[in-house]
Amino acid sequence: MTDPIDPDRNAAREAGTAADTDSTGGDGPDASSIPPTRQRAPRPRRIPKARIEPPRDTFTSTGYSPDPERAALPFNTRTQQWFAARGWQPFDFQREVWRSVATGASGLLHATTGAGKTWAVWFGAMAAFGDHAPRALADPLTVLWVTPMRALAADTAGALQSSARELAVPWSVGLRTGDTGSAERARQNRRMPSALVTTPESLALMLTRSDARDELKQVRLVVVDEWHELLGNKRGTQMQLALARLARWRADLQVWGLSATLGNLDFAADVLLGPVRTPRVTVSGMQPKTLIIDTLIPATIERFPWGGHLGTRQVEAVAAGIDEARTSLVFTNTRSQAEIWYRALLEARPEWAGLIALHHGSLAQEVREWVEDGLKNGTLKAVVCTSSLDLGVDFLPVERVFQIGSPKGVARLMQRAGRSGHAPGRASRITIVPTHALELVEAAAARRAVEARRIEGRDTPHKPxxxxxxxxxxxxxxxxxxxxxxxxxxxxxxxxxxxxxxxxxxxxxxxxxxxxxxxxxxxxxxxxxxxxxxxxxxxxxxxxxxxxxxxxIVSNATLQVAWLSGGRIGSMEESFISRLKPGDIFTFGGRALELVRVRDMTAYVRRASSSRGAMPQWAGSKMPLSSELADATLTMLAEAKAGVYVEPEMIAVRPLLQLQADWSALPEADVLVVEVLHTREGHHFFCYPFAGRIAHIGLASLLGWRASRHQPGTFSISANDYGFELLSSQPFDWASLIDGGLFSATHLTDDIMESLxxxxxxxxxxxxxxxxxxxxxxxxxxxxxxxxxxxxxxxxxxxxxxxxxxxxxxxxxxxxxxxxxxLELGRIERALVAMNACRLVLTHPKKPTPFAFPLIVARIREKLSTEKLADRIERMLAELDKAGR
Known part of the structure; x- marks a missing residue:
C-alpha cells in the first residue's frame, strides 16, 4: 500500500507548524461562578453539548453533500492545502504515525502537549480507511475515539468533525457519553456514525447491546486519548477488557494511545496493546517547546513555615500577573482551595465580577460548560480550577497558568503548564505560587526535574x-x-x-x-x-x-445543593453535609450559604448574610508528593548543605535552610535526619524520610506501635510530605530503639496491619x-x-x-x-530500606526547627478554631524568632 499522505513531495514549500486540538445566586438560579454583581446565568441550551450539530457540507440524516471541487482533489493534496491554509506543516512524528496507520500498525504516541497528536492519528485514519468518493451514506463505524473526560470528548468530536468536513472526507462524527441525549442515542442506534467519540464507561455500555458484535466488529481503529490518565486505575483495566473484546471480533484491529506525560513508555504500551495482534510501534513526538516555569517569590519569608497561610498573601501579585495576560488559568490542588482563591481574587479585583469564573467537578454541568465556552472564545479573564481542566481540552486564548501550591508531581506540572500556549511554536508558562516557604524548595526541584525529563511512571492494577x-x-x-x-x-x-x-x-x-x-x-x-x-x-x-x-468509578456519595426557592447549584460530598446542622454556614460555588434542611439527597440552602463559615473538604484532597519530586527536593537540599544556592527560590529560602542546619541538620538522599526534643506539650520525635504524606502516616503508626511494644505509651501523630511527628507524654530512648531495629522492614506487612x-x-x-x-x-x-x-x-x-x-x-x-x-505499603517498604541505608543524624534541638514547626501546626490545627489557631501560632512564632536571633 502506498503512503496515502506524501511526506516529502511538497515539504520544501510547506511552512509553519501543526496544532493539536486535543448555580446560582440569590434565592434563584444563576451561574454559581459569577459573583452577585453580575449573576445572570447562562441560558440553558436546547441542544445538550453532548450532541454535535451536523454542520452544513457534512452528514445529515439524509446524506452528505461535499464541496465537489474539494472532494475531487487527492487526499494528500487536500491535506497539504489544509496545513498550508493555517501556516502549518506536518511534524516528522505525524508523518510517521500516518505511515504506521496506513501499514496496519498499532502504537503509542508520546508527544508534547499541543504538538498535534490528534491530527497525527485522525488524519492517518481518514487517509487509510476513508473512501474519498462522495456518496449518499456514511461509512459504517470505523474509528472509536475514547477519552477519559466528557468535556474532552465533546471538544474532540467537534475538532474531528470540522476537519473531516474541511478535507471533504465523507465521514460523520458522533459523540456518546453520559451527557448524550436520548434523541441522539436513538439516531446512533439506527445508524452509527463513521467515527464515535466516547468514554470507557459508554463503551462498556455499548458492549451490552444485543447487536454489539455486528456494530463494533466493523471498527478498524481505536484511539485511546490521554492514556496516562487511565493507565493507573480500574478504568484502564475496563478499557483493556473492552479492547480484548473488540480484538476478538476483528483480528486486524489497530489501537493507538496518545499521551504527553508518561515516564515508562514501554510499560504503558505493553498494557494498552496487550490484546491486539497487529504490529506495534512507539512514536515519540516530543517537539522542542519553550516551557517557562517560574515562582512567585513572596517579599518576606518566615523562617518557621506553616502550611496554607502564605498562598493568599500573594493574591495581589497573582492578580497583577493575570492582568498581564489575555486569559489565565489558576490551578489549585483541591476544590476547597479553588473556592478560597476565587473569593480572594474577587475581593482583590471587584471589577472582575463576571470576568473570572470557578470550575471544579462539583459544580453543575451547565455552569462548567459556560466556563469552558468562555475560555474557548476568550471572554473570561481568568478561571480558578482544579484537575477538572487538567486534560487536553483546547483553550487557545490561555496565555498563562498559575499553580497554587506545589504541584506534588512532575507530570502534573507539565500537564497543567501545557494548558497555556496550547499550539506548536507558542511558549507555555506556569508560575508556581507557594503556600508555605518550604514549597519554594519544591518549586526549584520541580523545574530541575522537568528540565531533566524525570517524569513519574505509572503502575496498573493487577487482576482486579x-x-x-x-x-x-x-x-x-x-x-x-x-x-x-x-x-x-x-x-x-x-x-x-x-x-x-x-x-x-x-x-x-x-x-x-x-x-x-x-x-x-x-x-x-x-x-x-x-x-x-x-x-x-x-x-x-x-x-x-x-x-x-x-x-x-465509585465516587463518594454526594448530595445535590439547591436553592430553597428552586435552582440547583451543584453537588457536595455527603460526609461534609452530614456534619452540618440547619443554620450552619459554609462556602461553596464562590459564595457563603446557609443550610436550611436536607431532604431526599438534597441540601437546601439560602444566601448567608455572613461570609464566615466552613470550607467544603473533598475526599482525596491530600495529594502526596511523588517519589521523583521528593528525590529532586532532596537534591536541592544537598546543594544547600554544600553552600550552593543558584536557583532564585533557593536564594530566597536560604535563611530558613541555614537555621535548620544550625539547629539540627538538613536531610539529603543519603542522610536521614531525626530530631528529639522536649516541650511543654510532651516528648517529640521528628523524622524526615521524604516519602510522601500517605506513607508517612503509615510509617508513624508503625514506629509508634513498635515503640509501644517495648514501653507502654500513647502517641499523637502528625505527618506531611517531608516527615512525621510522634508526640508522647513520656520519654523514649529512640537511639536505642533505632539500633534495635525500629526501622526494620522485617514483618512489615503484619506489623503495619496491626498498627493501623x-x-x-x-x-x-x-x-x-x-x-x-x-x-x-x-x-x-x-x-x-x-x-x-x-x-x-x-x-x-x-x-x-x-x-x-x-x-x-x-x-x-x-x-x-x-x-x-x-497505605502505600510498597512505598513504606522502600522508605524503610532507604532509612536503614542512610547515615542517621539524630539531633536534640532546644526548640522546634523550621522543618518541625509545620508538623506541630498541622497537629494542633485539628483541635483549635481558626482564631485560636492564629493566636497560638503567633505566640509560638514570637518565641521561636526570639530564640533564633
Missing amino acids: FDVLVQHLVTVAIGGGFSAPGMLDEVRTTFAYRDLTAAEFDWALTFVERGGASLHAYPDFHRVVRDDDGVYRVPREDLIRRHRNNIGT NASELAMRRFREIARVSGLIYQSHPGQHKSARQLQASSGLFYEVFRKHDSDNLLLAQADSEVKLQE
Missing part, C-alpha cells in the same frame, strides 16, 4: 476481580460468551495475563450462583448457561440494574469493590441510596464473606488494595 466480574455480566448481556473462549480472551490483557483457570472459574461461579455464600438468592444468579454452553443474563431486571451501575486497624480500612475499601462487582448498586433511576445504606449493605456482605466464604477473591482484593493504595 471486581472489574472482571462486572465485565463477565456485561458480555453475557451483549450476546453471551463461552467459558473457554472468554478465559483466553481475558488473558490477552496485561491486567489478567496470569489469571489462573481456578480464579476464572471462581469469577464465573460468582456471577452464575453468587459464590459459596449467596447461592440461595436468585438476584445473584446473574448469568445462566444455555444448552449450547453460552452464558447469558436471564432476566430483564438484572440487565437494567447492571446497565444503570456499569463502570468502575487494617480490617476497618479493608471493610471501607470493600464498599467500592462491592459496587463495581454488582453486589450493591447505587440506585434505580428515580431512587436514591445514601452512603450509610450502601456502607451498611457492603458491610453485611463483608461480614458474611469473612465468616462463610473466606476464600472469596473479593476479600483478598480488598486487603491487597488497602496495602497498595490506602
Whole structure:
C-alpha cells in the first residue's frame, strides 16, 4: 500500500507548524461562578453539548453533500492545502504515525502537549480507511475515539468533525457519553456514525447491546486519548477488557494511545496493546517547546513555615500577573482551595465580577460548560480550577497558568503548564505560587526535574476481580460468551495475563450462583448457561440494574445543593453535609450559604448574610508528593548543605535552610535526619524520610506501635510530605530503639496491619469493590441510596464473606488494595530500606526547627478554631524568632 499522505513531495514549500486540538445566586438560579454583581446565568441550551450539530457540507440524516471541487482533489493534496491554509506543516512524528496507520500498525504516541497528536492519528485514519468518493451514506463505524473526560470528548468530536468536513472526507462524527441525549442515542442506534467519540464507561455500555458484535466488529481503529490518565486505575483495566473484546471480533484491529506525560513508555504500551495482534510501534513526538516555569517569590519569608497561610498573601501579585495576560488559568490542588482563591481574587479585583469564573467537578454541568465556552472564545479573564481542566481540552486564548501550591508531581506540572500556549511554536508558562516557604524548595526541584525529563511512571492494577466480574455480566448481556473462549480472551490483557483457570472459574461461579455464600438468592444468579454452553443474563431486571451501575468509578456519595426557592447549584460530598446542622454556614460555588434542611439527597440552602463559615473538604484532597519530586527536593537540599544556592527560590529560602542546619541538620538522599526534643506539650520525635504524606502516616503508626511494644505509651501523630511527628507524654530512648531495629522492614506487612486497624480500612475499601462487582448498586433511576445504606449493605456482605466464604477473591482484593493504595505499603517498604541505608543524624534541638514547626501546626490545627489557631501560632512564632536571633 502506498503512503496515502506524501511526506516529502511538497515539504520544501510547506511552512509553519501543526496544532493539536486535543448555580446560582440569590434565592434563584444563576451561574454559581459569577459573583452577585453580575449573576445572570447562562441560558440553558436546547441542544445538550453532548450532541454535535451536523454542520452544513457534512452528514445529515439524509446524506452528505461535499464541496465537489474539494472532494475531487487527492487526499494528500487536500491535506497539504489544509496545513498550508493555517501556516502549518506536518511534524516528522505525524508523518510517521500516518505511515504506521496506513501499514496496519498499532502504537503509542508520546508527544508534547499541543504538538498535534490528534491530527497525527485522525488524519492517518481518514487517509487509510476513508473512501474519498462522495456518496449518499456514511461509512459504517470505523474509528472509536475514547477519552477519559466528557468535556474532552465533546471538544474532540467537534475538532474531528470540522476537519473531516474541511478535507471533504465523507465521514460523520458522533459523540456518546453520559451527557448524550436520548434523541441522539436513538439516531446512533439506527445508524452509527463513521467515527464515535466516547468514554470507557459508554463503551462498556455499548458492549451490552444485543447487536454489539455486528456494530463494533466493523471498527478498524481505536484511539485511546490521554492514556496516562487511565493507565493507573480500574478504568484502564475496563478499557483493556473492552479492547480484548473488540480484538476478538476483528483480528486486524489497530489501537493507538496518545499521551504527553508518561515516564515508562514501554510499560504503558505493553498494557494498552496487550490484546491486539497487529504490529506495534512507539512514536515519540516530543517537539522542542519553550516551557517557562517560574515562582512567585513572596517579599518576606518566615523562617518557621506553616502550611496554607502564605498562598493568599500573594493574591495581589497573582492578580497583577493575570492582568498581564489575555486569559489565565489558576490551578489549585483541591476544590476547597479553588473556592478560597476565587473569593480572594474577587475581593482583590471587584471589577472582575463576571470576568473570572470557578470550575471544579462539583459544580453543575451547565455552569462548567459556560466556563469552558468562555475560555474557548476568550471572554473570561481568568478561571480558578482544579484537575477538572487538567486534560487536553483546547483553550487557545490561555496565555498563562498559575499553580497554587506545589504541584506534588512532575507530570502534573507539565500537564497543567501545557494548558497555556496550547499550539506548536507558542511558549507555555506556569508560575508556581507557594503556600508555605518550604514549597519554594519544591518549586526549584520541580523545574530541575522537568528540565531533566524525570517524569513519574505509572503502575496498573493487577487482576482486579471486581472489574472482571462486572465485565463477565456485561458480555453475557451483549450476546453471551463461552467459558473457554472468554478465559483466553481475558488473558490477552496485561491486567489478567496470569489469571489462573481456578480464579476464572471462581469469577464465573460468582456471577452464575453468587459464590459459596449467596447461592440461595436468585438476584445473584446473574448469568445462566444455555444448552449450547453460552452464558447469558436471564432476566430483564438484572440487565437494567447492571446497565444503570456499569463502570468502575465509585465516587463518594454526594448530595445535590439547591436553592430553597428552586435552582440547583451543584453537588457536595455527603460526609461534609452530614456534619452540618440547619443554620450552619459554609462556602461553596464562590459564595457563603446557609443550610436550611436536607431532604431526599438534597441540601437546601439560602444566601448567608455572613461570609464566615466552613470550607467544603473533598475526599482525596491530600495529594502526596511523588517519589521523583521528593528525590529532586532532596537534591536541592544537598546543594544547600554544600553552600550552593543558584536557583532564585533557593536564594530566597536560604535563611530558613541555614537555621535548620544550625539547629539540627538538613536531610539529603543519603542522610536521614531525626530530631528529639522536649516541650511543654510532651516528648517529640521528628523524622524526615521524604516519602510522601500517605506513607508517612503509615510509617508513624508503625514506629509508634513498635515503640509501644517495648514501653507502654500513647502517641499523637502528625505527618506531611517531608516527615512525621510522634508526640508522647513520656520519654523514649529512640537511639536505642533505632539500633534495635525500629526501622526494620522485617514483618512489615503484619506489623503495619496491626498498627493501623487494617480490617476497618479493608471493610471501607470493600464498599467500592462491592459496587463495581454488582453486589450493591447505587440506585434505580428515580431512587436514591445514601452512603450509610450502601456502607451498611457492603458491610453485611463483608461480614458474611469473612465468616462463610473466606476464600472469596473479593476479600483478598480488598486487603491487597488497602496495602497498595490506602497505605502505600510498597512505598513504606522502600522508605524503610532507604532509612536503614542512610547515615542517621539524630539531633536534640532546644526548640522546634523550621522543618518541625509545620508538623506541630498541622497537629494542633485539628483541635483549635481558626482564631485560636492564629493566636497560638503567633505566640509560638514570637518565641521561636526570639530564640533564633
